Amino acid sequence: MMPDVANTAPVERVSYTSAYMLQDAAAAGNLPAPVASAQGAEEAKEEKVAAKDDKKEEATVPLADYEDLLGRVDEIEESWDKYQDKLKEEADAKKKKSSYKLGGRVHLDNWNFVDSDAGINELETGDPTDDPENRWDFRRIRLELAGDVPNNMLFRIQMDFNNPAQAEMKDVYLGFNNLPNNQTLLIGNQKRPIGLDHLNSSRHNVFAERPLAVETFNEDARRLGACMYGYTDDELFHWRYGAFLLENINTDGRYRGDFNEAGVYGRLSSSPWYDKTSGGRGYMHLAMSGSVNQTDGNGTLDADDNANEARFRTRPLARSDSRWYNTNRILGADNYEQFGLESIVNIGALQITGEYINTWVQRDPLGGFSGDDLHFHGGYIYASYFLTGEHIPYDRVTGTIDRVKPFENFFLVDRCAGGTGRGWGALAMALRYDYIDLSDSDIRGGQGHAVTAGLNWYWTAYSKVQTNLVWGEVNNGGQGLSSVPLATGIDGDYTILGTRFMIDF
Numbered sequence: 001m002m003p004d005v006a007n008t009a010p011v012e013r014v015s016y017t018s019a020y021m022l023q024d025a026a027a028a029g030n031l032p033a034p035v036a037s038a039q040g041a042e043e044a045k046e047e048k049v050a051a052k053d054d055k056k057e058e059a060t061v062p063l064a065d066y067e068d069l070l071g072r073v074d075e076i077e078e079s080w081d082k083y084q085d086k087l088k089e090e091a092d093a094k095k096k097k098s099s100y101k102l103g104g105r106v107h108l109d110n111w112n113f114v115d116s117d118a119g120i121n122e123l124e125t126g127d128p129t130d131d132p133e134n135r136w137d138f139r140r141i142r143l144e145l146a147g148d149v150p151n152n153m154l155f156r157i158q159m160d161f162n163n164p165a166q167a168e169m170k171d172v173y174l175g176f177n178n179l180p181n182n183q184t185l186l187i188g189n190q191k192r193p194i195g196l197d198h199l200n201s202s203r204h205n206v207f208a209e210r211p212l213a214v215e216t217f218n219e220d221a222r223r224l225g226a227c228m229y230g231y232t233d234d235e236l237f238h239w240r241y242g243a244f245l246l247e248n249i250n251t252d253g254r255y256r257g258d259f260n261e262a263g264v265y266g267r268l269s270s271s272p273w274y275d276k277t278s279g280g281r282g283y284m285h286l287a288m289s290g291s292v293n294q295t296d297g298n299g300t301l302d303a304d305d306n307a308n309e310a311r312f313r314t315r316p317l318a319r320s321d322s323r324w325y326n327t328n329r330i331l332g333a334d335n336y337e338q339f340g341l342e343s344i345v346n347i348g349a350l351q352i353t354g355e356y357i358n359t360w361v362q363r364d365p366l367g368g369f370s371g372d373d374l375h376f377h378g379g380y381i382y383a384s385y386f387l388t389g390e391h392i393p394y395d396r397v398t399g400t401i402d403r404v405k406p407f408e409n410f411f412l413v414d415r416c417a418g419g420t421g422r423g424w425g426a427l428a429m430a431l432r433y434d435y436i437d438l439s440d441s442d443i444r445g446g447q448g449h450a451v452t453a454g455l456n457w458y459w460t461a462y463s464k465v466q467t468n469l470v471w472g473e474v475n476n477g478g479q480g481l482s483s484v485p486l487a488t489g490i491d492g493d494y495t496i497l498g499t500r501f502m503i504d505f
Contacts, residue, residue, distance in 0.1 A: 100147030105203060105504035107139040111318050112497045119492025123324040123477060137319050138162045139500065140202065142170065152178045168250045170222060183230035189249070191221045193240035193267035194289040196342040196355055200400045206353075206384050206392070206428075207317075207454050208466045208500045212436040213378030215314040216325060217338060217357045220248055224255060225262075235274075235396035241266040246293060246308040261308030263293035269342070269399030278348075281391045285344035287399060290337070297334040297364065310336050310361055312376055312438055313480060317450055317470045318496045326480025327438050327445035330374070332366030344401070346394065349386035349428075355379055368484050372441040382432035382452075390426045390458075403461055404428075410459040426458035439476040444489040446477030463503040470496040 061069075111134065118128035125132070144158035154177050158170040173188025191199060195214035198221045209215075227242025246261050269287035274280060296308040310333035313326035340357040356379035365371030384392065393402035410425030432452045438445025450472030458464040476489030 096150050098147055098149045100145055102143070102145055103505060104143040105140055105502065106142075107202070107500055107502045109135075109137045109139045109208070109319060110499045111135050111137070111320075113318075113320075113494065114497050115493070115495040117492050117494075119474065119477075119490045120324065120494045121492075122490055123474060123481075123492060124320055124322050126481065132320055135319065139319065144171070148177075152176055154184075166251055169253055170250070172253075179230075181230050182233065183228055185226065185228050187226045189222050189224050190227060192218055192223055192225070192244050192263070192265045192291070193227065193242070194218050194265055194291055194338060194340055195221070195357065196285075196287065196344075196353070196400065199267075199398070203502070203504045204392075204401050204403055206351075206382065206430050206456065207432055207452055208468045208498055209315070209317045209319075211355065211378075211380040211432070212314050212317065212325065212434045212448070212450065213357045213380060214355065216312050216378060216436060216438065217340075217359050217376075219313065220250065222250065223247075224249055227265075229398075231397050236270055236272070238269045238397065238399040239267065246295060248307070257296075257308065259296075261294050261296050263291050265289070265291040267399075271394065271396050271399070274394070274396060280393055281346070281348050283344070283346050283394050285342065285394065285399065287342040288340065289342070290339045293336050293338075295333055295335065297332050297366065309333070310363075312359065312445065314436070316472055316474075316494060316496065317434065317452055317468070318498050323480055324474050324492075325436055325438050325446040325448060325477060327376070327443050328480050328483060330361060330363060330443060331369050331483075332363035332371055333361050333374075334363065336361040344394070346392060349389055349391055351384045351392050352381070353384075354381035370442050370485075374440045374443060376438050376440060376445070378434070378436035378438075380432055380434045382430055384428055384430040384454075384456075386426060386428045388424070388426045388428075390428070404458055404464075405461045406458045410457075425460070425464075428456045428458070430454040430456065434472075438479075439489065442485040444476050444479045444486050446474045446479070446489070448472060448474045448477075462505060466500040466502070468496075468498045468500075470494075470498070472496075 113132040113134060116124070116131050121131045122128045139162060141161040142158060143161070144156060146154070146156040148154050153174065155174045156171045158172065160168045160170055162168075169189050171190055173186045173190050175184055175186035177184040179185060193199065195218045197205060197210045197214045198218050223244040223246065225242050225244030227240055227244075229240050231238040243262055243264050245255055246263055247255055247257070249255055267287060267289035269285065271283055271285050273282070273284040275282035293310075295310045309329040311327055311329045313323035316324045336359055338357060338359050340355060342355050344351065344353045357377065359376045361374040361376070363369070363371055363373065388407065390404055390406060392404055395402045404426065406426035408423040408425065411421065411423045413421050415421050430453075432454070434450040434452070435448075437447045439447045450470055453469045455467045456464055471494075473491070473493045475491050478486055478490035
């Protein structure tokens with residue numbers, strides 16, 4: 001009977017040759033894990049460990065070489081320490097030395113007195129038939145040296161050479177910074193803290209000349225004194241306060257007198273809204289300032305050499321020879337007080353700014369004047385708008401406006417690859433209204449209005465051209481031409497066109 005092939009398991013056929021080869025491989029320990037025995041795998045593992053130990057023994061460094069290597073590492077570490085000590089000594093030495101930087105500015109003006117009547121002619125030249133002269137003037141040729149002195153001192157020396165025959169002191173002071181409550185103390189010739197437009201740098205102001213009220217009630221701004229500057233950690237509030245001599249020493253740097261007539265000044269400002277998200281394109285500024293002053297009431301009737309008088313005057317928003325609004329020295333004036341308000345609202349390219357300043361004068365009868373107390377006041381408001389979209393930055397630490405940075409600079413150059421490259425800079429237009437009243441009782445210092453249209457072309461952040469067209473009037477003026485009461489005042493109208501080319505560094 002034949003076997004059932006379908007139900008029989010297949011028989012694996014192995015040749016003798018293959019069998020012998022497998023036996024040889026097993027003996028050599030080369031079979032894979034599933035084939036090799038456990039004993040063979042363990043032996044292979046021990047052989048690998050032994051091989052690693054042999055390699056370790058071969059990699060062992062001789063003791064002499066090891067000690068030499070340690071010595072070289074010690075030398076490197078010692079050299080590195082000496083280098084670090086040298087760097088520290090150099091840094092400490094630098095901290096013990098004063099640091100400084102040189103800066104300056106040049107302002108070149110052209111003023112054309114387009115129209116003036118007999119009253120304006122008399123205020124300017126003293127002759128109703130002699131009109132004001134057109135002119136080119138260097139308004140400012142200013143150099144300054146400023147720096148730090150270890151550990152927390154600073155200094156600034158600023159001189160103006162617009163009149164080469166007689167240089168003028170501007171900021172000349174020393175001081176201490178990093179004082180408690182973010183404060184700085186300055187001692188020397190510096191700006192009295194009243195009038196926003198005066199506290200702004202002339203490099204950044206929107207109009208060529210300062211408003212009537214600001215220049216009238218803080219003429220030339222700087223006096224010899226001591227002033228503290230500070231601000232809160234969040235930069236919400238800023239303050240300045242100090243005491244100043246009243247006499248202007250900008251041309252001789254000296255004060256002489258039997259009594260130190262002086263004033264106490266203060267200013268508190270705030271920026272209750274400042275849009276950090278937009279980079280300061282939106283903000284609001286509010287401030288108030290004031291002063292109390294004791295003056296030399298005897299005026300020209302005494303033999304004093306000083307000029308600590310109560311006198312308020314200004315030019316007509318241009319560089320005229322004479323002050324057209326002028327109380328002259330007020331005889332009998334022993335004291336005066338001031339109070340001012342400031343505001344700025346900036347929304348993108350648009351800025352609206354205004355100030356108002358009051359001055360109250362107490363006096364006794366002297367030199368033919370009545371002795372009545374006096375009230376003078378004035379203010380301005382302006383709007384500025386950038387046609388090219390820039391904005392006027394604001395410095396929250398000082399409470400003043402800052403440097404405008406055009407989106408592109410003005411330039412016109414030949415390109416290396418041919419053609420011409422150009423940039424247009426920034427362009428802004430502005431309009432300001434001024435009011436001043438220096439006529440009260442028997443003092444006819446002049447009352448007037450003025451409108452100024454301005455166009456500012458910013459070539460770069462450090463250079464620009466300002467063009468101002470001014471229409472104004474003076475009523476009940478002329479006191480500046482007389483040291484006695486006037487029976488009637490002088491009236492006049494004027495139109496002035498001015499252009500300023502300016503650069504700073």
